[in-house]
Amino acid sequence: MFLFLAAIIAGLTALVWSADRFVDGAAAIAKHMGVSSMIIGITIIGFGTSAPEILISVIAVLEQTPDIAIGNALGSNIANIGLILGITALVAPLPIARHLLTREFPLLLIATAAMSWCLYDSRLGILDGALLLSLLVLMLWYLVKAHQRDPEYEVSEDGQENGNQKEISLAVSSWWILSGLVLLVASSKLLIWGATGVALALGISELIIGLTIVALGTSLPELAASIASVKKGDPDLAIGNIIGSNLFNSLAVIGIPAMITSFSIDNLAITRDLPVVIAITLLLYGFSLLPVSNVRGLGRIKGFVLLSAFVIYQLYLYYGVMTGNS
Numbered sequence: 216m217f218l219f220l221a222a223i224i225a226g227l228t229a230l231v232w233s234a235d236r237f238v239d240g241a242a243a244i245a246k247h248m249g250v251s252s253m254i255i256g257i258t259i260i261g262f263g264t265s266a267p268e269i270l271i272s273v274i275a276v277l278e279q280t281p282d283i284a285i286g287n288a289l290g291s292n293i294a295n296i297g298l299i300l301g302i303t304a305l306v307a308p309l310p311i312a313r314h315l316l317t318r319e320f321p322l323l324l325i326a327t328a329a330m331s332w333c334l335y336d337s338r339l340g341i342l343d344g345a346l347l348l349s350l351l352v353l354m355l356w357y358l359v360k361a362h363q364r365d366p367e368y369e370v371s372e373d374g375q376e377n378g379n380q381k382e383i384s385l386a387v388s389s390w391w392i393l394s395g396l397v398l399l400v401a402s403s404k405l406l407i408w409g410a411t412g413v414a415l416a417l418g419i420s421e422l423i424i425g426l427t428i429v430a431l432g433t434s435l436p437e438l439a440a441s442i443a444s445v446k447k448g449d450p451d452l453a454i455g456n457i458i459g460s461n462l463f464n465s466l467a468v469i470g471i472p473a474m475i476t477s478f479s480i481d482n483l484a485i486t487r488d489l490p491v492v493i494a495i496t497l498l499l500y501g502f503s504l505l506p507v508s509n510v511r512g513l514g515r516i517k518g519f520v521l522l523s524a525f526v527i528y529q530l531y532l533y534y535g536v537m538t539g540n541s
Contacts, residue, residue, distance in 0.1 A: 216416050222409030227432035229402035230267045233395045240391030243383035265463035267433040269471060274407050275425075276472040282481045283410060285334070286425020287433060288468040289488045292327075293426075294434040295457045295464075296495045297525025303441045303453050304518025311454060311503045311512040318361055319458045320500055322354050323465075327496050330465040331489055333473075337480045344473030351466035406432070419536055422481045426488060426532060454513075461496070491528055498524065 268291050272284035303309060329350055333343040383391075410424045437460050441453040472478070502517045513521075 216413070219409045219412030219416065222405050223413065223428060223432075226402045226406030226409055227435070229398055230270075230406060230433065231435045233398035233402060236391045236395035236398075239383070240388045240395060243388035244385065244392065247385050247388065265460050265468060268464055268468045271406065271429060271433055272468045272472045273475065274404055276475060276478060278404075278407060278411075280407065280411055280421050281472070281478040282420065282422040282484070283407060283425040283429060284472050285469070285480050285484050286422045286427075286488070287429045288330075288464050289484060289492050290426035290430025291434050291464050291468070292461050292492045293488075293495055293525060293528060294430050295437055295461055296499050297521050297528070298431070299434060299438045299441050300454070300457055300499065300513065301518045301520075301522030301525060302438070303445055304513040305515050305522065306442060307445045308515060309445070309454055309513040309518075315454060315458070316503060319358070319455060320503065322358070323458050323461055323496065324500065326350065326354070326462050326465040327493060330469055331493060333469070334480060334485055334489060337482055337485055338477065339469065339473040339480065340477040341474055344470045344475075347466040347470030348474065351462065351470065354462060354466075420481065420483075422484055422488075423532060423536060427529065495521070495524055 268287055271287050275281060275283040275287070300309070329347060333339060333347060406429065410429055411421065413419070413428070414421050414424045437456060441456055445453050499521065502513060502521070506512075
């Protein structure tokens with residue numbers, strides 16, 4: 216049991232560190248190729264912060280533990296909104312830009328609906344995966360084109376802004392990508408092994424392990440990025456990071472494993488956890504639309520509500536484990 220827990224801790228630590236190195240290397244190479252900071256943020260950073268979830272899900276499916284993959288995707292979406300945005304809003308109120316409400320949020324709602332439709336029959340196959348991944352490609356293409364039309368787009372490419380960042384050589388960038396990717400795979404396999412061992416030792420379902428330990432661990436990059444963006448006075452990045460991450464979770468984290476192999480899903484994921492994902496996503500959208508004191512955004516009260524919803528959900532999962540209903 217101790218060995219399994221040590222594997223989980225070591226796997227999560229290596230996972231977060233390697234994901235950070237992978238993102239830094241990919242972003243640096245993109246800049247060497249002349250890609251703008253805005254496009255890097257939409258694509259590479261969005262993919263990078265979801266890389267742990269993607270790798271965990273792929274390896275979980277290959278090792279015949281698909282419930283960890285689904286629990287990871289659903290649990291990460293819940294944690295991103297309830298835990299991460301809840302804590303971030305408690306640290307500092309988050310004003311929400313209009314473009315997030317008219318562009319990014321509707322895409323997140325569409326992605327959540329598509330994911331729900333694919334999961335509804337408790338089975339995923341290649342057609343589901345193709346649908347989800349095609350939708351992701353279309354959304355990324357739309358976001359890139361939309362940001363290129365923004366008046367602020369030129370500012371994001373300001374040489375002064377980029378000049379404040381330390382230049383990373385092409386060789387170092389390539390090494391970070393390669394080593395980060397190798398360590399991502401190794402740490403993901405270690406985490407899956409430890410999580411599966413804990414589930415078997417305690418008699419807990421793999422779905423619960425995916426929804427809790429794995430989901431919380433793989434959401435650490437989003438938590439770090441969101442709090443850092445608030446401290447730097449860039450709240451749009453905090454909310455945009457969560458929306459982007461949940462887009463990748465809903466479409467790529469579930470879509471990529473489905474392209475590899477068909478598999479069945481624990482019915483509890485559909486009847487218990489998927490409704491929570493839908494509800495907390497709609498709650499976030501509703502909070503974002505509802506202004507307080509003529510300011511549209513997430514204040515500390517809304518953050519407390521989001522965090523409370525996450526805690527209640529976790530307590531409900533714990534109650535299910537204790538009563539044997541999980």
